[in-house]
Amino acid sequence: MTATSGPRPVRAARGTSITAQGWQQEAALRMLMNNLDPEVAEHPDELVVYGGTGKAARNWPSFDAMVRTLQTLKNDETMLVQSGKPVGVMQTHEWAPRVLLANSNLVGDWANWEEFRRLDALGLTMYGQMTAGSWIYIGTQGILQGTYETFAAVAAKKFNDTLAGTITLTAGLGGMGGAQPLAVTMNGGVAICVDCDERSIDRRVEHRYLDVKANSLDHALQLATEARDKREALSIGVLGNAAELVPRLLAMDAPIDIVTDQTSAHDPLAYLPLGMDFHDMKQFAKDKPAEFTQRARESMAKHVEAMVGFQDKGAEVFDYGNSIRGEAQLAGYTRAFDFPGFVPAYIRPLFCEGKGPFRWAALSGEASDIAKTDKAILELFPENESLARWIKMAGERVHFQGLPARICWLGYGERDKAGARFNDMVADGTLAAPIVIGRDHLDAGSVASPYRETEAMADGSDAIADWPLLNAMVNVASGASWVSIHHGGGVGMGRSIHAGQVTVADGTKLAGEKVRRVLTNDPGMGVIRHVDAGYDRADEVADERGVRVPMREGDA
Amino acid sequence: MTATSGPRPVRAARGTSITAQGWQQEAALRMLMNNLDPEVAEHPDELVVYGGTGKAARNWPSFDAMVRTLQTLKNDETMLVQSGKPVGVMQTHEWAPRVLLANSNLVGDWANWEEFRRLDALGLTMYGQMTAGSWIYIGTQGILQGTYETFAAVAAKKFNDTLAGTITLTAGLGGMGGAQPLAVTMNGGVAICVDCDERSIDRRVEHRYLDVKANSLDHALQLATEARDKREALSIGVLGNAAELVPRLLAMDAPIDIVTDQTSAHDPLAYLPLGMDFHDMKQFAKDKPAEFTQRARESMAKHVEAMVGFQDKGAEVFDYGNSIRGEAQLAGYTRAFDFPGFVPAYIRPLFCEGKGPFRWAALSGEASDIAKTDKAILELFPENESLARWIKMAGERVHFQGLPARICWLGYGERDKAGARFNDMVADGTLAAPIVIGRDHLDAGSVASPYRETEAMADGSDAIADWPLLNAMVNVASGASWVSIHHGGGVGMGRSIHAGQVTVADGTKLAGEKVRRVLTNDPGMGVIRHVDAGYDRADEVADERGVRVPMREGDA
């Protein structure tokens, strides 16, 4: 180890030769590095992985110290990470996680951007987003499956199970938002995607997530209507400010069927205000954060007002988890919450089954390992058609970024089966190296987020944050390899608390037992959270699949 | 088990015959019940243990379900408790805690009393305080040691190591505040203690924490000055509203040397407003919470203004962790923060050594078990004089409430030794039954609370809440028997996040290993938290006692 303390290209090791004391530690090391791989991270030099400012390490000296510590960490030791900086190493035991992380957490009355930025400037914290600071970001594919599922649900709800013949309007082609065009076309539809950063557009074209770049808004609309009329799938990027172009399309009476948005609205310093040149944005945000915030919020109000306008005309409109409604409301726009968030609209029924973004990566670095796991998934769940469709399309269309990885949504009673199978495949040599199994913090029972995952809960318990904390603790208690608790995530300071876990299937018997427990208990939190909130579907799942809920057990 | 679902007297079982599947579960069962023992709890029928509204269980059906679940819980199962209600049982492993609890946690923007009360009224949460919802409250002794240490530090700072010849003025003789008179007299001083509830005064007299009850303020002052002049220790209770009596004493130019307060100011619905009769208080708070809050805050402003007045005249004045300064400020009093909190003033140097409120209880129910552990402590740390003085005085003066218990402040490298010794004493039959070892959430590395434990941190990191979350996770990972994460505690909604652990020394080899790890890592969090914040004393402790801090380990 040299004590380099500045930016440099980082890429995880591949293959079976390891530099740590065991695969659990090696996995953490590789996944930390993989998050910063230039193929994966949005701004690797600044340690920014995705979501505006979501980082994998607080600064380069912290990165170096984590690497050094992970390489010497024993099988009964645990490294503690406080907002991207390693602060301790303690003796635990072999069932314990090797790494525990807490990122961006602030006491309630101080849980705002102003205090966060003050602390960030002092070097005392970092923004962890959901999978950036917890080392399980796998590039745009991560959100692609969720986005695919969401648009499939929109199609099921309003358009006879297909988006063919419809036009979707959205904005934001960044780390998460870049999945939207492909998710729409995978569902047969046409998408117009606005972004103010030409590089975001070009990058999605290069990765085949986006089909074409239009020269102008008129050009985009023309391409869109032509494809729609032929019921062809097509995704179109167009350069511009969404706060300008979305109202313009409304004024033009453009035939839009579905409207959403994934600009980085959760952070008002990352949303381009009206009338500002994209290239001046960064400097302006730095020099005059208060003025920038005010202008960004006012622009978002215009943007959201136009979205409501489309809804008034009959379009299907939803907030895609970036808090744009909340920001527009702060700017004084009163109808901001007229359209719903995507979770209550489409995702909650899945959460009742403990379903959520199950994902895994091949530490071998070999694409063939993922192909083999894809096959295993198809064999394990032959009756699940939409899963099969996704796995097939993903195999064809998804461009790996960094270590080869796969995601699919699995529920309670499914994830543990998949994990156990993967561990067996490592044990018997089918796979070239261990598999890392994790998930997004956006999951069935791992997040409290009243503008997104827990919006409009049936019992009004949206803001109760006990659940993600129990989720983290039960994952620590079940044998996860690393566990994290974050604040803010995709919706920003003061708006969410969420937890994540990653568990390494290294082919050992112990790993098999850990995988089975973690991948039962982790989605189990989703089932019990929704049982507690009064969802009938969750009750059914608990009954059918044997999830224990003490208040439902009596003496009778 | 009968399905009684209403109030009834609860008392923990004693002795070695157990109804649960093992001592770890039995310990949780007994400590839950012990928290509700009429000798221990302030309002057992309402499940309220202490601190205004701090509860051990959400409601009686939840209590019944927890008892039922604990009695059948296996050695590799874990019960999950969400704000006093059991919500799940999951398979974990034998190193895992048997219970995981999260109480009163809310997402930042909703972390206020209004939302909490709305959710509480819906039956969706409860207030856990610090040791109420985490089942390790041991009655007034719990706070006595901390209060004793604090007044000893005041004496050391300003009065030549003794309070003899001084008068302390305080208010609040409730669950926590009731320790003040005895702590002052143990330090040789005179205390005048105001409370508006005659029962609080009578109870402290009955338990010998308070020496006498005065007939009037004048009488109290007369008794106080007489005792002070003779340099005798004396504690005097006086009935009345502190918001009236403290300003009155200031106006009278009473010769007060030290002023503090422990009314339940953290909850503005539990502080008696000026001009309201004590007997109307409860109903009024229920009927008109907003008006009550406003009046309570205005009264606190008067109370705090008088405290500042005493400080202006040269008295030693400090906030004793009940947020009264914050509430007074909310009422518009601008000098509220002119006097410091007790932690930066007296306690932080102890936190740098990982020192904090180590406590234990004898599951046998036998006082002789505690006497034996007292002796063990004196043998283990013969060089620590103030510890010896405390243990001796506590043995003579402390009236046990519920299961016999002891508390003393021990630091990094001490707690593990004490825990291991206790476990040996259970193993070899010296003690009649296992010992439960826990602590207050108010500890060196387990709390983020900018108005109390983390007020005025050297690096400005007061509001960073990563630390208590890491503390909880590392305790889960080290073998604690139950672990809890709470919000609010002694300072109220939005103002703190804190964690607790309890570990059972049942005499087995496994328990011995767990005890050693937990009681090393738990205070270790205090050391690394203060190393990170830049305290030299913490650096020294880390060096001397071998606490690993990755950023201090280099290649050189």
Ligand SMILES: NC(=O)c1ccc[n+]([C@@H]2O[C@H](COP(=O)([O-])OP(=O)(O)OC[C@H]3O[C@@H](n4cnc5c(N)ncnc54)[C@H](O)[C@@H]3O)[C@@H](O)[C@H]2O)c1
């Ligand atoms: N729905 C979900 O499940 C989910 C999950 C994670 C994150 N999110 C949220 O989605 C949002 C996008 O995340 P991301 O990782 O893609 O962020 P990102 O920062 O990588 O990308 C944001 C994109 O928006 C563009 N943009 C900013 N202002 C704009 C404007 N006024 N007009 C047009 N384009 C503009 C930027 O140029 C950038 O390309 C974030 O708010 C994130 O928190 C949602």
Ligand SMILES: NC(=O)c1ccc[n+]([C@@H]2O[C@H](COP(=O)([O-])OP(=O)(O)OC[C@H]3O[C@@H](n4cnc5c(N)ncnc54)[C@H](O)[C@@H]3O)[C@@H](O)[C@H]2O)c1
């Ligand atoms: N310093 C610490 O370490 C620490 C620890 C825990 C709690 N606390 C805080 O200390 C405070 C007291 O806790 P507690 O458990 O004793 O609470 P409690 O509710 O048991 O007792 C409060 C007492 O204050 C009295 N009171 C209320 N308003 C009054 C008024 N206007 N004038 C005179 N008396 C009044 C009540 O009658 C009651 O006896 C709380 O705010 C608590 O959060 C401090």
